[in-house]
Amino acid sequence: MGKYADDPAWSDLTPLPTDEGGSHPLAQIAYSADYEETMSYLRALMAANEFSPRALDLTEDLIDMNPAHYTVWLYRAQCLFALNSDLHEELEWLNETALAHQKNYQIWHHRNLVVDKLGECGGETEFVARMFEKDAKNYHVWSYRQWLVKRFDLWEAGELEFTERMLGEDVRNNSAWNHRWFVVNGRAGAAGVGDPEVRAREVGFAEEAIGKVAQNQSPWNYLRGIMRRCGKPLAELKGIAEQYASLDRPDAVRSSFALDLLADILAEEEDGKEQAGRALDLLASRYDPIRKNYWAYRKDQLGLGELKQAVADVA
Secondary structure, three states: OOOOOOOHHHOOOOOOOOOOOOOOOOOOOOOOHHHHHHHHHHHHHHHHOOOOHHHHHHHHHHHHHOOOOHHHHHHHHHHHHHOOOOHHHHHHHHHHHHHHOOOOHHHHHHHHHHHHHHOOOOOHHHHHHHHHHHOOOOHHHHHHHHHHHHHOOOOOOOHHHHHHHHHHHOOOOHHHHHHHHHHHHOOOOOOHHHOHHHHHHHHHHHHHHHHHOOOOHHHHHHHHHHHHHHOOOHHHHHHHHHHHOOOOOHHHOOOHHHHHHHHHHHHOOOOOHHHHHHHHHHHHHHHOHHHHHHHHHHHHHOOHHHHHHHHHHHO
16 A cells, blocks of 8 residues: 555545556556556546645645656646635745756746736746856746746846846856847837947947957857847948957957858958958868868858859869
């Protein structure tokens, strides 16, 4: 007999065992006896559509054994809402669960449901910051933070300053760059970098980050995104790119990403394709040779590869 079978509080319920294809399943999963028994009682609860305190206790037991079982989480949420449970207590329990299982998506989906039901998010951004102390690039936590910003209109509630702090700790944190972009450009009806003042601020922010670590792709991508978003030509970034990759000093290139950007800018200039080809050759031969085939493809797209082949054929 197991834990639930021996408990008089569960004697009214007939457990429903797992059915994996009859008496001789092809690939039976080796569940532990405790997990198998607990799941059999959950199935019985779900079949009876029972939302009760004991159902909540059972889901907690199962989550302790397997925190990734999304069906258990969904049933727990249904129980909480049907019982009008104290959702603040649920969040306190979730805090410890999230800290113990940092990469678990189901925890954050459940938290989303609970906080949405509460209709307020006091303390949530602070808890998210605690999570980032454990892992500053946790995708599930960043996604949840974006949902908080959008759901509770936190655009002006210190989010830009938050990204500055996160990038101050690690300027290579792609997730923090992505969140900054979301905060600046994600609000419906907001101009974002289409506003000249906002654009100048964000270009300056990216330039400062490049000055710290020139060989960091994120701020270069951020600059490209700004130009694309507001419909401005990449040529406006030429001065920045040339600070870190000048064709006049090919031995002193400080950033392959600057050289890549410079190649794109030159390719758009009248009579600039040959120089763009030189930049791509430098990338292929010296500054990013692991992707030499890609740079050759880029050069071919400019017509320079085909021209070189034509000359070779004539020779």
